Amino acid sequence: MANATLILDSKTVLQDGRILQRTVWLLPANQAERLHRFKYRLHCGRTGQTIVRYDNETGKGDHRHTGANEVESAYGFTTLVQLLKDFVQDVERLSGEIK
DSSP: OTTOEEEEEEEEEOTTSOEEEEEEEEOSSOBTTBSSSEEEEEEEEETTEEEEEEEOOTTTOSEEEETTTTEEEEOOOOOHHHHHHHHHHHHHHHTTSOO
């Protein structure tokens, strides 16, 4: 990604086998398909199955995928901090950590 600055790149393997990957780039300027300057991919999965994934790939805008069938739904991006909080809440809820 030309001229983008990588601001978050982490991978965590939890004791139960879930893998959390968070990657966020700061873009040099807003782009037509993004109302903000972030390109991101946040993923939680286990044994090759997606639990939840947030991303904003070109042409699709901000959205998330949930469950093994990766059902796609729009995501209303507000701030990077809120995005990361929403991701953690979905990881906990969809993994059965919280009811």
